[in-house]
Amino acid sequence: xxxxxxxxxxxxxxxxxxxxxxxxxxxxxxxxxxxxxxxxxxxxxxxxxxxxxxxxxxxxxxxxxxxxxxxxxxxxxxxxxxxxxxxxxxxxxxxxxxxxxxxxxxxxxxxxxxxxxxxxxxxxxxxxxxxxxxxxxxxxxxxxxxxxxxxxxxxxxxxxxxxxxxxxxxxxxxxxxxxxxxxxxxxxxxxxxxxxxxxxxxxxxxxxxxxxxxxxxxxxxxxxxxxxxxxxxxxxxxxxxxxxxxxxxxxxxxxxxxxxxxxxxxxxxxxxxxxxxxxxxxxxxxxxxxxxxxxxxxxxxxxxxxxxxxxxxxxxxxxxxxxxxxxxxxxxxxxxxxxxxxxxxxxxxxxxxxxxxxxxxxxxxxxxxxxxxxxxxxxxxxxxxxxxxxxxxxxxxxxxxxxxxxxxxxxxxxxxxxxxxxxxxxxxxxxxxxxxxxxxxxxxxxxxxxxxxxxxxxxxxxxxxxxxxxxxxxxxxxxxxxxxxxxxxxxxxxxxxxxxxxxxxxxxxxxxxxxxxxxxxxxxxxxxxxxxxxxxxxxxxxxxxxxxxxxxxxxxxxxxxxxxxxxxxxxxxxxxxxxxxxxxxxxxxxxxxxxxxxxxxxxxxxxxxxxxxxxxxxxxx
Amino acid sequence: xxxxxxxxxxxxxxxxxxxxxxxxxxxxxxxxxxxxxxxxxxxxxxxxxxxxxxxxxxxxxxxxxxxxxx
Numbered sequence: 001x002x003x004x005x006x007x008x009x010x011x012x013x014x015x016x017x018x019x020x021x022x023x024x025x026x027x028x029x030x031x032x033x034x035x036x037x038x039x040x041x042x043x044x045x046x047x048x049x050x051x052x053x054x055x056x057x058x059x060x061x062x063x064x065x066x067x068x069x070x071x072x073x074x075x076x077x078x079x080x081x082x083x084x085x086x087x088x089x090x091x092x093x094x095x096x097x098x099x100x101x102x103x104x105x106x107x108x109x110x111x112x113x114x115x116x117x118x119x120x121x122x123x124x125x126x127x128x129x130x131x132x133x134x135x136x137x138x139x140x141x142x143x144x145x146x147x148x149x150x151x152x153x154x155x156x157x158x159x160x161x162x163x164x165x166x167x168x169x170x171x172x173x174x175x176x177x178x179x180x181x182x183x184x185x186x187x188x189x190x191x192x193x194x195x196x197x198x199x200x201x202x203x204x205x206x207x208x209x210x211x212x213x214x215x216x217x218x219x220x221x222x223x224x225x226x227x228x229x230x231x232x233x234x235x236x237x238x239x240x241x242x243x244x245x246x247x248x249x250x251x252x253x254x255x256x257x258x259x260x261x262x263x264x265x266x267x268x269x270x271x272x273x274x275x276x277x278x279x280x281x282x283x284x285x286x287x288x289x290x291x292x293x294x295x296x297x298x299x300x301x302x303x304x305x306x307x308x309x310x311x312x313x314x315x316x317x318x319x320x321x322x323x324x325x326x327x328x329x330x331x332x333x334x335x336x337x338x339x340x341x342x343x344x345x346x347x348x349x350x351x352x353x354x355x356x357x358x359x360x361x362x363x364x365x366x367x368x369x370x371x372x373x374x375x376x377x378x379x380x381x382x383x384x385x386x387x388x389x390x391x392x393x394x395x396x397x398x399x400x401x402x403x404x405x406x407x408x409x410x411x412x413x414x415x416x417x418x419x420x421x422x423x424x425x426x427x428x429x430x431x432x433x434x435x436x437x438x439x440x441x442x443x444x445x446x447x448x449x450x451x452x453x454x455x456x457x458x459x460x461x462x463x464x465x466x467x468x469x470x471x472x473x474x475x476x477x478x479x480x481x482x483x484x485x486x487x488x489x490x491x492x493x494x495x496x497x498x499x500x501x502x503x504x505x506x507x508x509x510x511x512x513x514x515x516x517x518x519x520x521x522x523x524x525x526x527x528x529x530x531x532x533x534x535x536x537x538x539x540x541x542x543x544x545x546x547x548x549x550x551x552x553x554x555x556x557x558x559x560x561x562x563x564x565x566x567x568x569x570x571x572x573x574x575x576x577x578x579x580x581x582x583x584x585x586x587x588x589x590x591x592x593x594x595x596x597x598x599x600x601x602x603x604x605x606x607x608x609x610x611x612x613x614x615x616x617x618x619x620x621x
Numbered sequence: 622x623x624x625x626x627x628x629x630x631x632x633x634x635x636x637x638x639x640x641x642x643x644x645x646x647x648x649x650x651x652x653x654x655x656x657x658x659x660x661x662x663x664x665x666x667x668x669x670x671x672x673x674x675x676x677x678x679x680x681x682x683x684x685x686x687x688x689x690x691x
Contacts, residue, residue, distance in 0.1 A: 228656045288634045
């Protein structure tokens with residue numbers, strides 16, 4: 001501990017000894033009289049006072065020199081000297097002693113807050129290991145490492161940049177990104193995020209993003225922006241602080257001046273009131289504790305892999321009880337696969353050739369699913385004039401001018417009865433059905449439990465919005481116990497639905513993948529994107545980015561938001577309420593300096609400790 | 622135009638608030654945002670003189686307060 005701090009603590013202890021002794025001598029033992037008060041107790045009090053307050057007096061003088069006349073230090077010195085002037089020595093010492101204790105608690109809170117941020121920033125790296133011309137390892141600063149460079153990471157080291165894995169496999173800890181410490185297996189070609197830790201042997205990777213665009217730097221900037229992006233409460237505090245202090249100081253001095261100049265010129269009485277009011281003139285309790293609360297909340301969320309763009313969004317999430325989900329990729333894994341082939345009238349090889357040739361150049365998710373199963377052209381079928389008609393089908397002709405189509409069930413002949421609750425693709429030749437292929441999209445494994453958790457966390461109304469057909473969406477909705485859903489939605493329908501639901505429910509959260517549903521995310525009260533930490537589009541358009549695909553984290557963020565709101569509101573009401581109460585009590589003459597000191601320092605200490613609890617409270621997820 | 626500085630020596634959020642208020646009043650400074658937890662000052666400005674004035678005010682704000690470019 002610094003010597004200044006030790007001296008400070010000693011002086012505070014000595015002050016309290018004096019205060020207690022003086023109070024006992026005066027009130028319990030009655031041995032203080034007008035004479036020894038001035039000849040013994042006063043000089044001792046002055047010596048202790050100077051020992052206790054010399055640094056504050058110096059700071060006050062320096063600040064006045066800089067033009068900052070009515071700062072907290074000056075006011076406390078005036079208040080304490082005022083207390084001495086009306087012969088209340090214990091109170092005079094207590095003003096400064098408790099003020100200093102308050103400052104220590106404030107420093108503790110500030111240090112804890114900054115340590116929080118430091119632990120996040122620690123996840124950054126500053127250099128990377130590359131090989132020079134002779135094959136020796138050298139360390140290069142990150143600004144000198146470029147895309148396509150190859151870097152090497154030893155066991156236990158942080159991955160410094162986003163890379164494509166060149167080693168056959170690797171195991172990483174992605175805690176910095178997703179908040180979870182589970183070992184993740186990666187294979188050659190996979191992306192490794194900067195900030196993750198290599199828990200396997202030496203690995204090498206090809207740099208795919210420069211340092212300034214790396215995932216960990218993006219996360220850190222988001223958090224920094226989030227702490228700067230002030231919520232309504234924080235903005236209110238800024239404005240409040242600017243007017244509160246001058247007004248209260250003015251009231252204090254006016255009370256003294258006016259009160260002392262009217263008969264019976266009782267200046268001592270009004271001096272005491274002035275001191276009481278000066279003591280509560282600093283709104284420090286809320287100026288410090290509320291931004292601290294938001295900061296701890298933002299940091300806590302980011303440690304769970306949830307990036308919230310600002311304190312204001314926590315407020316909104318806390319008060320939003322309606323949520324709409326995109327289906328594919330959010331509630332389901334988004335990877336279609338062939339689950340069944342029916343009504344097949346040709347051989348497997350013939351079917352494979354037809355489907356492969358039709359779909360091989362398409363980038364549609366259905367094409368991806370089909371070409372996972374149908375990978376070849378065993379019959380050497382030749383197709384020409386291949387044309388993809390979005391939303392409908394792919395068509396082509398073979399050398400004998402047979403007309404092939406592959407598309408949705410609208411292609412089926414009118415009298416062909418077929419019902420399904422899964423995505424269905426039909427293959428036709430000259431208008432006749434060759435095969436009907438059912439594709440499934442797996443529901444995420446823990447999703448049923450997760451949705452229930454969200455309901456328990458406070459999301460009372462739930463909706464599913466999907467472009468898939470009614471039976472498919474219905475199946476998912478009933479499995480998850482979600483009563484409301486809208487199917488067959490085109491992208492603009494999704495946007496309109498969100499706007500409509502927002503009007504109905506006042507506030508609505510929307511959960512999507514962040515890439516394909518930008519406008520919908522933008523129109524929701526809270527746009528939540530999942531699993532897309534790397535995507536600039538997602539970060540731009542959503543208010544909350546969840547770096548993995550765990551739906552239960554939405555429940556976590558709701559609970560965290562409620563916790564934050566409670567702490568902020570209690571601090572605000574407690575601090576402002578107490579100060580105003582003491583102000584009124586002082587003006588009508590029924591307060592005393594002890595009450596004023598508590599209303600200032602006591603309230604500040606409690607508010608800071610209260611905000612600190614966010615750091616330590618366990619919120620389930 | 623934008624610029625970011627880092628500062629040291631301000632340990633009281635109230636002081637950071639006071640500094641922010643002071644800096645916002647400089648002519649040529651369009652927006653100032655002091656992030657107390659990250660020790661950073663983000664400035665949007667329209668004249669280089671305003672920046673010089675801003676640096677001067679910060680360094681004279683209180684004893685031990687220094688700002689530097691990132």
